[in-house]
Amino acid sequence: MTSPGLTARRGGPLKGRVRAPGDKSVSHRALIFGALAQGLTEIEGLLEGEDVLRSAAAMRAFGAEVEHLGPGRWRVVGQGRFSEPTDVIDCGNAGTGVRLIMGAAAGFDLAASFTGDVSLRSRPMNRVIKPLAEMGATFLGRSGGRLPLTLKGGDLRRIEYRLPEPSAQVKSAVLLAGLHAEGGAAVLEPEPTRDHTERMLRGFGAQVQVIDQDGVRHINLADGQKLTGNQVRVPGDPSSAAFPLVAALITPGSEVTVEGVMLNPLRTGLFTTLIDMGADLRIENQRDESGEPVGDITARFSELKGVDVPASRAPSMIDEYPILAVAAAFATGVTRMTGIGEMRVKESDRIALMAAGLSACGVGVEEEPEGLIVVGSSGGNHPASGGAQIITRGDHRIAMSHLIMGLAADGEITVDEPGMIATSFPGFVEMMRGLGGDLG
Ligand code: S3P
Numbered sequence: 001m002t003s004p005g006l007t008a009r010r011g012g013p014l015k016g017r018v019r020a021p022g023d024k025s026v027s028h029r030a031l032i033f034g035a036l037a038q039g040l041t042e043i044e045g046l047l048e049g050e051d052v053l054r055s056a057a058a059m060r061a062f063g064a065e066v067e068h069l070g071p072g073r074w075r076v077v078g079q080g081r082f083s084e085p086t087d088v089i090d091c092g093n094a095g096t097g098v099r100l101i102m103g104a105a106a107g108f109d110l111a112a113s114f115t116g117d118v119s120l121r122s123r124p125m126n127r128v129i130k131p132l133a134e135m136g137a138t139f140l141g142r143s144g145g146r147l148p149l150t151l152k153g154g155d156l157r158r159i160e161y162r163l164p165e166p167s168a169q170v171k172s173a174v175l176l177a178g179l180h181a182e183g184g185a186a187v188l189e190p191e192p193t194r195d196h197t198e199r200m201l202r203g204f205g206a207q208v209q210v211i212d213q214d215g216v217r218h219i220n221l222a223d224g225q226k227l228t229g230n231q232v233r234v235p236g237d238p239s240s241a242a243f244p245l246v247a248a249l250i251t252p253g254s255e256v257t258v259e260g261v262m263l264n265p266l267r268t269g270l271f272t273t274l275i276d277m278g279a280d281l282r283i284e285n286q287r288d289e290s291g292e293p294v295g296d297i298t299a300r301f302s303e304l305k306g307v308d309v310p311a312s313r314a315p316s317m318i319d320e321y322p323i324l325a326v327a328a329a330f331a332t333g334v335t336r337m338t339g340i341g342e343m344r345v346k347e348s349d350r351i352a353l354m355a356a357g358l359s360a361c362g363v364g365v366e367e368e369p370e371g372l373i374v375v376g377s378s379g380g381n382h383p384a385s386g387g388a389q390i391i392t393r394g395d396h397r398i399a400m401s402h403l404i405m406g407l408a409a410d411g412e413i414t415v416d417e418p419g420m421i422a423t424s425f426p427g428f429v430e431m432m433r434g435l436g437g438d439l440g
Contacts, residue, residue: 005389006399006418006429008406011438013253013301018244018431020236020261022047022072024424025168026292028055028096029200030232032104034076035064036179037204039229043074046234050423051094058101061085062112078229084110088148091116093347093394093423096169099128100197102151103173106137107180109154114147119347119394121147128173131161135174135181158183158223162216165342166315168193175201175208175221184223190216193315194266199291204230233290235262239319240425241297242270243400244435246323248299249279250330250383250408256435257298259285264292269317270324271297277304277331304331306376311339318342321372322401325354329363329384330408331376341370347423348395357402360388361409387411394420400428407437 027047032055034041046052048071059076060066063083067075082105089112091098098114102125105112115121126145133139135156141149158181161174171187175197178185198219201208204227209220241258248256263286275281280300287294304327317324321340328335343350355367362385364375377384386409392398399415406413421428429439 005414005416006403007412007414007440008403009412009438010408010410012436014244014248014251014256014407014435014437015254016435017257017259018435019259020241021049021425021427022234023237023262024049024051024239025096025194025196026234027052028094028100029196030234031055031059031066031074031076032100032176033200033204033227034229035059035062035066035078035082036080036104036176037078037227037229038080039078041076041078041229042231043076044233045072046074047237047424048072049426050092051097054090054092054094055097055101058089058091058097061087061089062105080226082108082110085112088113088115091120093117093119093420095120095123098147099169099173100176102128103132103176105151106132106135106153106177107156111150111152113150116147124345125149127165127167127170131159131170131174132177135159135177135185137177156181158185160186160188162188163190166191166193168197171219172197175219178221179206179225179227182223184221186218186220188216188218191312191315192217192266194264196264203232203291204228235289235292235294236260238262238267238270242320242323243404243425243428244431245281245297245299246327247404247407247432247435247437249274249302249304249327252301254301255298257296259296260294261297262292263295266316269313270320273307273309273313273317273324274327276307277327278302279304304376306331306333306335308336309338314339314342319397322350322354322397323404325358325372325374326401326405328374328376329358329405333376335374335376336371337373338371340372346395348393348398350395350398353391353393353395353398354401357388357390357398360390361386361405361413384409385411386413388413390415392417392420396420396423396425400425403432403439407432
C-alpha cells in the first residue's frame with residue numbers, strides 16, 4: 001500500500017520542550033519479559049509504535065494476558081511459560097520483535113510460525129537460527145534463513161556463543177532461550193552492544209554474571225532461573241530524541257529540550273559524536289528509571305565541524321547514523337563513518353539510501369562497503385540545497401532523517417511512505433510541528 005508523501009520546508013527557529021517517546025528496545029523487552037515471567041508486570045511509558053504493538057499481540061498469542069490500561073500503561077500477566085500459538089505470529093517491520101520472540105519461544109515444547117512485512121521478510125534470520133539450532137531448536141522455512149519460518153522448540157542445551165556480529169538482538173535471543181536450556185547460556189561479546197536484556201533479566205529476578213576478559217564481555221546465565229513479574233518504567237528513546245535534537249542543532253536560532261532521554265552508555269554514541277562535532281548539547285537532571293540512567297537534553301543551534309567517527313563506536317549508535325549523516329551535511333568539513341556494515345541489514349540498506357538521499361539533496365557523499373563519507377555544506381549560512389523527493393523503501397529512520405534535513409535545507413524535501421514512521425515514533429510529525437517545524 002502506498003501513502004501520500006510528506007514534505008518538510010525551512011522555516012523559523014525550533015523552540016520548546018518535549019518528551020521522548022518510550023524506548024523501542026526496552027518496550028519490546030518489557031512485554032516479552034512480562035509474558036515469560038510468573039505473575040503481574042505493570043509497564044508505564046511503553047512505546048505504542050506499530051513494532052511494539054506487534055510484540056504485544058504476539059505475547060497474547062503465546063498465552064499471556066496483555067491489557068492496555070491507558071496511554072503507555074500496560075498490564076501483562078505471565079504464566080512463566082509460553083503455550084503454542086494457534087496462528088502465525090506476524091511481527092510486522094520489527095527485527096527486534098521477531099528475533100527476541102524466537103529466542104524466548106525456543107525454550108518451550110511448541111511449534112510457532114513467524115512472518116513479517118516485505119522488509120522483515122528480506123532480513124537475515126540465520127544470525128539467530130544458527131545459535132538457537134545449536135541449542136537444539138529446529139527451523140523449517142525458506143532457504144537463506146528468511147521469514148516466514150516455523151520454529152520447533154524445547155529440550156535446549158547450553159551454548160557458549162561468541163557473537164560473529166555486534167548484535168544485541170542475537171545476544172538477547174540466546175539469553176532468552178538460555179532461560180529454559182539445560183545449563184543456561186553464555187554469550188561472548190567482542191564488541192559490547194546495548195545491555196537492556198541483561199539489565200531486565202536482573203530486574204525480573206534472574207542472576208546474570210558479566211565479566212570482562214581481555215576486552216571481551218562474557219555474559220553468563222545459569223539454568224533453572226525463574227522470572228517474577230515486575231514494574232517497568234520505560235525511559236525515553238535516545239534514537240527518537242535524536243531527531244528533534246539534531247533539528248535544533250542545524251536550524252539557526254533553535255533551542256529544544258527533550259526530557260527523559262535514556263543515557264545508557266551503550267546507546268549514547270550519537271551524543272558523544274555530536275559533542276565532538278562542536279554541538280551545544282547539555283544534559284541535566286540525570287536520574288535512574290527502572291535500572292536505566294536518564295536525563296533531559298537541550299540542544300541549541302551550533303556551528304558543527306566534520307569528524308572521523310571511530311568504528312568502535314558503531315554499536316552504541318547503529319540506528320543513529322542516518323540522522324548523524326544529516327548533521328554532517330550541515331557541518332564544515334568532512335565526516336567519515338566507518339565500521340557500519342550492519343547498517344546494510346536494517347529495515348533497509350541504510351548506507352545506500354542515505355547516500356542516495358543526501359546526493360539528491362546536493363550533499364557531497366561517498367558510499368563505501370562498510371562506511372559513509374559526508375562532505376559538509378559549511379553550516380547554517382550555506383545549507384544543503386534539498387529540493388528532492390526521497391525514496392525511503394518503507395524505512396522509518398530514513399524518512400525522519402530526510403524530513404529533519406528538509407526543515408533546514410534551502411529547498412523542500414518530500415519523503416514517500418511517511419506512514420512507516422509510526423513503527424517507531426507515532427507522534428513524530430505532531431512533535432516537530434509543535435516545535436515550529438513546517439511539515440505537511
Ligand atoms: C536492537 C538492536 C539493534 C538495533 C535495533 C534494536 C535491540 O539491532 O539496530 O533497532 O533492541 O536489541 P542489532 O542487534 O541487529 O544490531
